[in-house]
Amino acid sequence: MSIYKLGGTPLSDEEFKKIIKEITRPNAKYLMSAGQAYSVFFEGLRRGKIIGTYCERCGMIYVPPKIFCPYCFITLDKWVEVADEGKVVTAVASYYSANMERLKEPQIVGIIKLDVPGRTFTSYRFPGLLHRICGASLDDVISQRIFDARVKARWRPPEERKGDINDIECFEVIKT
Amino acid sequence: MKTNIHVKNRVAIIGAGLTLFRRRLLETPQEMAWIASKKALEQAGMDFKDIDCVISGSAPDAFDGVHMKGEYYSEGAGGFGKLHFRVFVGGGTGVFVPIAGWWMVASGLCKKALIVAEEKMSSAADPHPQAVFRHIWDPLIEKMLGPNLIWIFALEMHRYMHKCGVSKEDIALVSVKNKANALDHPCAQAAAKISVEDVLKSEVLVYPVNRLDISPVSDGAAALVMVSEDVARRYTDNPIWVAGIGFNLDSYSWTNRELAYPLYLKKAADMAYKMAGIENPMKQIDVAEPYDPFDYKELHHMEGLGLAPRCKAAELTKEGVTQRDGDLPINPSGGLLGVGNPIAAAGLMKVAEIFWQLRGEAGRRQVKKPVYTGLAQAWGDLMQVGTVIILRR
Amino acid sequence: MSQPVVLGIGYSGFQPSTSHYNIREMIYEAAAKAYEDAGGIDPGSDVDAFVSCQEDFWEGISINDEFVPDQLGAVLKPVYTISGDSLQCVLSAYSMIRSGAFDIVVVESHGKPSEILTMRDIILMSYDPIYIRPLNPENVFVFNALEAKAFMEYNKIDREALGRYVISSLRKGLRGRRNPYASIKNVEAYLEEEYVVEPLTKLDFAPYSDAAVVVVIASEDVAKKFSDEYIKISGVWSVSGTSSIVYDDLREDTMTKIAARKVFDMTGIKDPVREIGVFEIDERISHVPLMVIKALRLSEDVNRDLMMGRFDEEGDLPVNPFGGALSEGNVLEAHGLARLVNAYEILKGSLGSRRYSDVEKILIHSRRWPSSRTTTLAILSR
Numbered sequence: 001m002s003i004y005k006l007g008g009t010p011l012s013d014e015e016f017k018k019i020i021k022e023i024t025r026p027n028a029k030y031l032m033s034a035g036q037a038y039s040v041f042f043e044g045l046r047r048g049k050i051i052g053t054y055c056e057r058c059g060m061i062y063v064p065p066k067i068f069c070p071y072c073f074i075t076l077d078k079w080v081e082v083a084d085e086g087k088v089v090t091a092v093a094s095y096y097s098a099n100m101e102r103l104k105e106p107q108i109v110g111i112i113k114l115d116v117p118g119r120t121f122t123s124y125r126f127p128g129l130l131h132r133i134c135g136a137s138l139d140d141v142i143s144q145r146i147f148d149a150r151v152k153a154r155w156r157p158p159e160e161r162k163g164d165i166n167d168i169e170c171f172e173v174i175k176t
Numbered sequence: 177m178k179t180n181i182h183v184k185n186r187v188a189i190i191g192a193g194l195t196l197f198r199r200r201l202l203e204t205p206q207e208m209a210w211i212a213s214k215k216a217l218e219q220a221g222m223d224f225k226d227i228d229c230v231i232s233g234s235a236p237d238a239f240d241g242v243h244m245k246g247e248y249y250s251e252g253a254g255g256f257g258k259l260h261f262r263v264f265v266g267g268g269t270g271v272f273v274p275i276a277g278w279w280m281v282a283s284g285l286c287k288k289a290l291i292v293a294e295e296k297m298s299s300a301a302d303p304h305p306q307a308v309f310r311h312i313w314d315p316l317i318e319k320m321l322g323p324n325l326i327w328i329f330a331l332e333m334h335r336y337m338h339k340c341g342v343s344k345e346d347i348a349l350v351s352v353k354n355k356a357n358a359l360d361h362p363c364a365q366a367a368a369k370i371s372v373e374d375v376l377k378s379e380v381l382v383y384p385v386n387r388l389d390i391s392p393v394s395d396g397a398a399a400l401v402m403v404s405e406d407v408a409r410r411y412t413d414n415p416i417w418v419a420g421i422g423f424n425l426d427s428y429s430w431t432n433r434e435l436a437y438p439l440y441l442k443k444a445a446d447m448a449y450k451m452a453g454i455e456n457p458m459k460q461i462d463v464a465e466p467y468d469p470f471d472y473k474e475l476h477h478m479e480g481l482g483l484a485p486r487c488k489a490a491e492l493t494k495e496g497v498t499q500r501d502g503d504l505p506i507n508p509s510g511g512l513l514g515v516g517n518p519i520a521a522a523g524l525m526k527v528a529e530i531f532w533q534l535r536g537e538a539g540r541r542q543v544k545k546p547v548y549t550g551l552a553q554a555w556g557d558l559m560q561v562g563t564v565i566i567l568r569r
Numbered sequence: 570m571s572q573p574v575v576l577g578i579g580y581s582g583f584q585p586s587t588s589h590y591n592i593r594e595m596i597y598e599a600a601a602k603a604y605e606d607a608g609g610i611d612p613g614s615d616v617d618a619f620v621s622c623q624e625d626f627w628e629g630i631s632i633n634d635e636f637v638p639d640q641l642g643a644v645l646k647p648v649y650t651i652s653g654d655s656l657q658c659v660l661s662a663y664s665m666i667r668s669g670a671f672d673i674v675v676v677e678s679h680g681k682p683s684e685i686l687t688m689r690d691i692i693l694m695s696y697d698p699i700y701i702r703p704l705n706p707e708n709v710f711v712f713n714a715l716e717a718k719a720f721m722e723y724n725k726i727d728r729e730a731l732g733r734y735v736i737s738s739l740r741k742g743l744r745g746r747r748n749p750y751a752s753i754k755n756v757e758a759y760l761e762e763e764y765v766v767e768p769l770t771k772l773d774f775a776p777y778s779d780a781a782v783v784v785v786i787a788s789e790d791v792a793k794k795f796s797d798e799y800i801k802i803s804g805v806w807s808v809s810g811t812s813s814i815v816y817d818d819l820r821e822d823t824m825t826k827i828a829a830r831k832v833f834d835m836t837g838i839k840d841p842v843r844e845i846g847v848f849e850i851d852e853r854i855s856h857v858p859l860m861v862i863k864a865l866r867l868s869e870d871v872n873r874d875l876m877m878g879r880f881d882e883e884g885d886l887p888v889n890p891f892g893g894a895l896s897e898g899n900v901l902e903a904h905g906l907a908r909l910v911n912a913y914e915i916l917k918g919s920l921g922s923r924r925y926s927d928v929e930k931i932l933i934h935s936r937r938w939p940s941s942r943t944t945t946l947a948i949l950s951r
Contacts, residue, residue: 015200254810425649
C-alpha cells in the first residue's frame with residue numbers, strides 16, 4: 001500500500017533515536033529594549049514601588065504599564081503608584097519547572113489583583129501580576145482558601161535588587 | 177463586518193484528509209503535509225495539479241526547529257509555484273486556516289484551495305517539546321519567573337472551578353468521554369477506556385491539572401479541499417458549505433482580566449453566528465468540536481460559544497447531553513484528548529470531523545441524531561484567541 | 570465587487586537602532602499616524618480586522634501573535650498573523666475586502682534586527698534542516714551568492730553594471746524620506762570593495778534598520794466616507810518558492826515570472842514598460858532587482874540598460890527612484906510595506922517632483938529574505 005494510505009509511519013522511542021539525523025540547539029539570542037513603559041516599571045521595582053500607567057478616559061490602570069490605552073487608543077503619560085498588596089484571584093501548585101523537570105516540593109503561584117487606593121475594578125479588567133505566593137500550603141490551594149486571600153509583596157533587600165520582577169521575592173499571605 | 181447577504185460567492189469543502197496522530201512519526205513536516213493533502217485531494221477527486229492556492233498553518237517554528245517554517249513545508253503541501261501563505265494564531269491556528277481559506281475563495285481569487293496544517297513536535301526532543309513554551313511569555317516580566325505552560329492553564333482552570341463551583345470529578349468526565357470517543361478514530365493516539373478515578377489518580381502536574389486532564393504531544397497533519405460553488409457542483413453532490421467564520425483576540429495582558437469566562441470566544445462566536453444567521457446556538461448547532469487540549473477547556477469553550485449557559489457545561493456533561501447519542505454531541509471525534517494534539521493539525525482535524533459528520537461519513541463516530549449544522553473551534557496564545565467556523569450541509 | 574484601496578499609512582523608525590522604544594511602542598506610533606492619515610479612523614469602531622506579518626525567530630518570542638492587538642487598538646477584535654512578508658498581509662487584506670465581508674482591514678509589520686544578536690545562526694535555521702543546514706557554511710549568504718553568480722553569468726551582466734545599480738540606488742536614496750544609508754559613492758569605490766562572498770561585497774547587501782509600518786486598507790465605497798485621497802490596489806498575487814533558494818533554477822526568477830503573469834492579468838496590463846510608471850523592487854541583495862527586471866521582461870539586455878541609466882530616476886523605467894532597501898535598510902518582514910509606502914507617497918504626489926506627477930501605476934515587489942524566493946507583487950494605481 002502506498003505511504004499516504006497508511007497515513008504515516010509511527011516510531012517507538014528506540015526507532016526515533018536511530019533515525020535522528022541532525023540535532024541542532026537553536027542559537028537564538030536577543031537583546032531587547034525594555035521600552036518606555038517597562039523602563040519606569042523596573043526602576044520602580046528597584047525602589048520598592050509598583051508603578052503603573054493611568055488612562056484618564058476609561059479609568060483603567062495598567063500594571064505592568066503601557067504607554068498607550070489599548071481600548072481608547074490614546075497615549076498614556078500619567079504614572080501612578082499602586083499598593084504592593086492585593087488579593088489572589090487564582091492560584092495553583094506546580095510540581096514541574098519551566099523545563100518540565102519534576103520538583104520535590106510544589107511551588108505555589110498565582111495572579112494577584114493589586115489594590116489602588118480609592119479605586120475599584122471589575123473582575124474583567126484590573127491591574128494584576130503573576131507571581132510566586134509564599135506562606136500558603138498545598139491544602140490552601142486545594143481547599144480554595146487561597147482565593148481572595150490578602151497578600152503583600154515580600155521585597156528583596158534594596159542592595160540585592162536588580163530592577164526586575166524578581167526584586168519581589170513573592171507575595172506573602174497576610175490573611176486568608 | 178457585514179452579514180452573509182453581502183457575500184456573493186459561497187465556499188464549499190469537498191474533501192478532508194489526516195495523517196496518523198502519533199508521538200513520533202518518521203515523516204518530515206513536508207511529507208506529513210503531503211500525505212494529508214493527498215488524502216484530502218483523493219476524497220475530492222482532485223490532484224495537486226488542480227489546485228490554484230494553498231493556505232497553511234502551523235504552530236511555533238521552535239517545535240520543528242525551522243525558521244520561516246511555512247517556506248519549508250510549502251513544497252510538501254503543493255505550494256511550489258503557486259499562491260501560498262501561512263497563517264498563525266497560536267493554538268487557534270488549525271481552525272483559522274480554513275477561515276483564511278474562506279475569504280481567499282469567497283473573494284474569487286482562488287477557485288480550488290488546499291487547506292493544510294502540520295505539526296512536528298517530536299523534533300523538539302531535548303529536554304521536552306514543552307520547553308519550547310518557555311519562550312511564549314512576556315520575555316521581560318513573566319519569563320523571569322520561570323513559568324511552564326501548564327501554569328497558565330492551571331490558573332485558568334482553577335479560577336473557572338472556583339467561580340463556577342465545578343469539581344475535578346466533573347471536569348474529568350470530559351477526558352473520559354473524549355478518550356472513549358477516540359477509540360473509533362483510525363488516526364487516534366490517546367484513545368482509551370478510562371474512568372474518572374483514573375484521571376484523578378494520574379500524576380499531578382500543576383494542581384489542579386493531572387496528567388490525564390491533558391492531551392498528548394503529537395506529530396501529525398490535516399488537510400481540506402475548499403472550493404468555489406461552481407467547482408463544488410462539478411465535483412460532488414454532497415458539498416459542505418462554510419456558513420460562518422469568526423475570530424477574536426484579547427489583550428496580551430492575561431493577568432489583568434477575568435479568566436473564568438472567555439469573552440474573546442463569545443465575540444468570535446457572535447461574529448460567526450451573525451454571518452450564519454444563527455440566533456440560538458444551543459438549538460441551531462447540531463454537533464460541535466470545541467477545542468479540548470485540557471478537559472476543562474471543553475466546558476469553558478461550550479460556555480463561550482453559547483452552547484451551554486454560563487457555568488452549566490459540567491451539568492450538561494454529567495447528564496450525557498454531550499455524548500455521541502446525546503442532544504448536543506460534543507467532540508465526537510475524540511478531540512485533542514483522544515485523537516492527539518499536533519497543535520495546528522489538531523484544530524483542522526476538528527473541522528474535518530464536522531465535515532465528515534455532516535456528510536454522514538464519520539463511520540462508527542457518526543452521531544445518532546441527524547445533523548445539518550456543525551461548529552469547530554480552536555483557542556490559543558496567552559488564553560486570548562478564539563477561532564470559530566460553522567459548516568452546513 | 571468591492572475595490573480595495575490604501576486609505577492611510579504610518580510608520581516609525583527606519584533607523585539603524587531604536588533602543589529607546591520597544592517594538593510594541595514603535596508599532597503604536599506607526600498605528601496612530603496611519604489612523605490619522607486615513608482620515609481619523611477609530612480602530613475600535615471603524616476597523617473590521619487586523620493582520621500582522623511577522624516571524625517568531627525575528628522576534629525572539631514564540632507565538633508572537635500574542636503581542637499583536639494592544640498597540641493597534643485591536644483588543645477584543647478580529648486579529649491574526651501571517652508568517653510572511655508584509656505584502657502577503659496586503660494580499661490577504663485585499664482578499665478579505667473583495668469577499669464583501671470586511672470593509673476596513675489594518676495591516677501591520679515590523680522588524681527590529683538591532684535586537685538580534687545571533688543573526689547568522691537564525692538565518693541558517695531557515696534553510697532545509699536535513700540537507701542544507703548541516704553544510705554549515707561560514708557565510709550564510711553563500712547561497713545568495715551562488716544565485717547572483719549563476720544569474721549574472723547566464724545573462725552576461727558584469728560587476729561594473731551591478732556596481733552601477735548599487736551606486737545609483739544609494740544616490741537616489743538621498744531624495745527619499747526613510748533612508749539612513751543613502752550616500753554618494755562611485756563605481757570605482759564599489760569595484761575596490763572586498764568580496765564578502767564572491768561576487769558580492771558589503772555594498773551589495775542592505776544593512777539592517779528597525780521599523781514599524783501600519784497601512785489601512787479599505788473598500789473604496791467605505792474609504793470615501795473618510796477621505797478622497799486614497800490609492801487603489803489594482804491587483805496582488807504571491808507565489809511560493811522552495812525553502813532553500815539553491816533548489817530552484819538560479820539563472821532566472823521563476824516566482825516573479827509566474828506572479829507577474831497573474832497580476833498583469835488581474836489588472837489588464839498588456840505592456841508593463843509603457844503602462845507602469847515606477848517600479849518599487851526588493852533590493853536587499855543587489856542582484857535581485859536585476860533578476861526581477863529580467864523576469865518582468867522590462868529589458869532584453871540588462872547590462873546595457875543599466876549602463877545607459879534606463880532604471881535611474883530620469884530613465885524610462887525608474888526603479889526605486891527614492892531609494893530602496895539599500896538606502897532605507899533591511900527591515901525584515903516590513904520590507905514589502907516599505908515599498909508600498911513609497912508607491913503610495915509617489916502616487917499621492919507627496920514624494921517627488923513633477924517628474925512623477927503623471928505616473929498612473931506602480932509595481933511593488935517583495936521577496937522573502939534571504940533564504941526563500943517566495944515573491945509577492947502588487948500594482949497600485951491612482
